[in-house]
Amino acid sequence: xxxxxxxxxxxxxxxxxxxxxxxxxxxxxxxxxxxxxxxxxxxxxxxxxxxxxxxxxxxxxxxxxxxxxxxxxxxxxxxxxxxxxxxxxxxxxxxxxxxxxxxxxxxxxxxxxxxxxxxxxxxxxxxxxxxxxxxxxxxxxxxxxxxxxxxxxxxxxxxxxxxxxxxxxxxxxxxxxxxxxxxxxxxxxxxxxxxxxxxxxxxxxxxxxxxxxxxxxxxxxxxxxxxxxxxxxxxxxxxxxxxxxxxxxxxxxxx
Amino acid sequence: xxxxxxxxxxxxxxxxxxxxxxxxxxxxxxxxxxxxxxxxxxxxxxxxxxxxxxxxxxxxxxxxxxxxxxxxxxxxxxxxxxxxxxxxxxxxxxxxxxxxxxxxxxxxxxxxxxxxxxxxxxxxxxxxxxxxxxxxxxxxxxxxxxxxxxxxxxxxxxxxxxxxxxxxxxxxxxxxxxxxxxxxxxxxxxxxxxxxxxxxxxxxxxxxxxxxxxxxxxxxxxxxxxxxxxxxxxxxxxxxxxxxxxxxxxxxxxxxxxxxxxxxxxxxxxxxxxxxxxxxxxxxxxxxxxxxxxxxxxxxxxxxx
Numbered sequence: 001x002x003x004x005x006x007x008x009x010x011x012x013x014x015x016x017x018x019x020x021x022x023x024x025x026x027x028x029x030x031x032x033x034x035x036x037x038x039x040x041x042x043x044x045x046x047x048x049x050x051x052x053x054x055x056x057x058x059x060x061x062x063x064x065x066x067x068x069x070x071x072x073x074x075x076x077x078x079x080x081x082x083x084x085x086x087x088x089x090x091x092x093x094x095x096x097x098x099x100x101x102x103x104x105x106x107x108x109x110x111x112x113x114x115x116x117x118x119x120x121x122x123x124x125x126x127x128x129x130x131x132x133x134x135x136x137x138x139x140x141x142x143x144x145x146x147x148x149x150x151x152x153x154x155x156x157x158x159x160x161x162x163x164x165x166x167x168x169x170x171x172x173x174x175x176x177x178x179x180x181x182x183x184x185x186x187x188x189x190x191x192x193x194x195x196x197x198x199x200x201x202x203x204x205x206x207x208x209x210x211x212x213x214x215x216x217x218x219x220x221x222x223x224x225x226x227x228x229x230x231x232x233x234x235x236x237x238x239x240x241x242x243x244x245x246x247x248x249x250x251x252x253x254x255x
Numbered sequence: 256x257x258x259x260x261x262x263x264x265x266x267x268x269x270x271x272x273x274x275x276x277x278x279x280x281x282x283x284x285x286x287x288x289x290x291x292x293x294x295x296x297x298x299x300x301x302x303x304x305x306x307x308x309x310x311x312x313x314x315x316x317x318x319x320x321x322x323x324x325x326x327x328x329x330x331x332x333x334x335x336x337x338x339x340x341x342x343x344x345x346x347x348x349x350x351x352x353x354x355x356x357x358x359x360x361x362x363x364x365x366x367x368x369x370x371x372x373x374x375x376x377x378x379x380x381x382x383x384x385x386x387x388x389x390x391x392x393x394x395x396x397x398x399x400x401x402x403x404x405x406x407x408x409x410x411x412x413x414x415x416x417x418x419x420x421x422x423x424x425x426x427x428x429x430x431x432x433x434x435x436x437x438x439x440x441x442x443x444x445x446x447x448x449x450x451x452x453x454x455x456x457x458x459x460x461x462x463x464x465x466x467x468x469x470x471x472x473x474x475x476x477x478x479x480x481x482x483x484x485x486x487x488x489x490x491x492x493x494x495x496x497x498x499x500x501x502x503x504x505x506x507x508x509x510x511x512x513x514x515x516x517x518x519x520x521x522x523x524x525x526x527x528x529x530x531x532x533x534x535x536x537x538x539x540x541x542x543x544x545x546x547x548x549x550x551x552x553x554x555x556x557x558x559x560x
Binding site: 001218223227228229230243 | 279285317318320327330525527
């Protein structure tokens with residue numbers, strides 16, 4: 001784990017209020033794994049003091065990586081104002097990422113809304129390993145289905161759901177999981193999205209006895225495991241999302 | 256010549272007056288990835304209780320204007336596992352170890368301190384009579400001079416280690432409490448602990464923290480801490496460890512001027528894990544630039560006409 005001053009290379013708006021931010025930072029890019037995150041000091045405003053955690057969105061090479069964020073509060077508003085060549089104080093790579101077991105042949109990824117963020121780097125890894133990839137993607141509206149065209153190209157099949165029904169199934173992405181599992185016969189499921197969605201993924205995957213890895217989200221303090229702010233309840237008591245997660249085996253979590 | 260930062264704090268010899276505040280620093284090992292722990296004046300271990308404590312349900316923390324509100328609930332593995340698992344690691348660093356002790360009853364405080372008495376490698380005890388997170392105990396002891404002095408008296412009986420008492424600011428007269436723990440045998444006082452606070456989510460109409468009420472810390476509380484350190488410094492003869500919102504060298508210097516012999520950094524570690532070391536360096540530089548030879552030369556030197 002490194003605390004570094006990283007250069008911003010590029011900021012790109014990919015949907016209304018949603019941005020990618022590309023960093024030049026060898027220390028983190030060369031070591032980061034899908035599912036890990038960085039802890040970002042979003043400017044010098046002392047009115048809000050905590051760092052903000054963002055999952056590693058894409059690893060572009062040994063020197064560069066991206067995060068994906070939606071503007072929701074003070075921290076992300078600051079990030080949205082950044083320009084290339086500005087410098088940010090970041091710590092990373094942090095936490096335990098996704099595990100890709102040897103011999104994995106087929107997998108389903110479930111992405112809910114901004115939950116796509118850590119899954120894109122995982123998708124690239126899965127694609128490299130030539131594992132059969134199926135994607136379930138859900139969002140509020142059609143415009144919020146990020147990277148939909150890319151995902152459609154890279155996956156064997158993509159199942160879509162929107163809450164307003166503007167494309168795909170009208171409803172929640174997890175409504176499609178039963179059918180998808182029967183059709184795709186995955187060895188493993190990976191999921192990131194709202195906690196209700198993760199809970200549903202955990203239930204359905206255990207029904208089919210398929211291992212599932214879920215990326216949890218909590219408000220964080222230190223991000224390095226010391227302050228015990230970000231705990232979630234597991235079968236072995238409270239665990240820290242920052243260092244024991246953020247990726248957990250779905251059966252481990254007490255929902 | 257480099258200014259002398261070393262101090263003798265209630266019999267604890269420290270190479271500099273900067274330590275971490277008990278809590279967000281854990282036992283220090285997470286921070287060893289970022290700093291050399293042996294460069295600190297002392298390490299103050301997160302509150303230890305007699306038995307393992309699970310802590311409070313999440314959410315345990317939320318951000319406030321220039322601060323944070325937390326209610327971790329003294330999650331810790333209990334004194335026996337601390338001694339077996341964490342202390343051997345901490346002993347590897349050439350730095351005094353101060354163990355923060357919490358309890359729900361006087362017997363519990365006494366039992367933990369008694370257990371620590373027979374252990375090698377502990378330089379002092381910081382008695383947490385002020386943690387606002389535990390429903391019974393904690394805040395109750397620190398909020399009246401009678402109960403504060405009772406727990407200090409009982410602990411004093413079983414330990415010869417330097418005994419520092421950490422005071423809560425959630426009282427009408429902190430000076431009175433400070434005086435009473437001094438009389439009861441404390442060798443020093445730490446102040447301030449967090450201030451009780453509450454935040455409500457206006458979308459859900461629910462409190463932000465699962466425990467409803469939490470402790471406020473961070474830069475927001477610094478002026479209150481400075482005021483209390485200054486008031487207490489006028490009234491007692493034992494040394495003060497000043498804390499509450501320190502996030503820069505300037506903040507630290509304010510505490511010394513108000514009368515603190517040493518300072519501790521809590522919340523700021525969450526934002527910058529190297530802050531303790533940066534403040535040690537900054538203090539040295541400040542003294543050098545101002546022509547002071549030693550840190551004690553600025554302690555209590557606020558100019559009041």
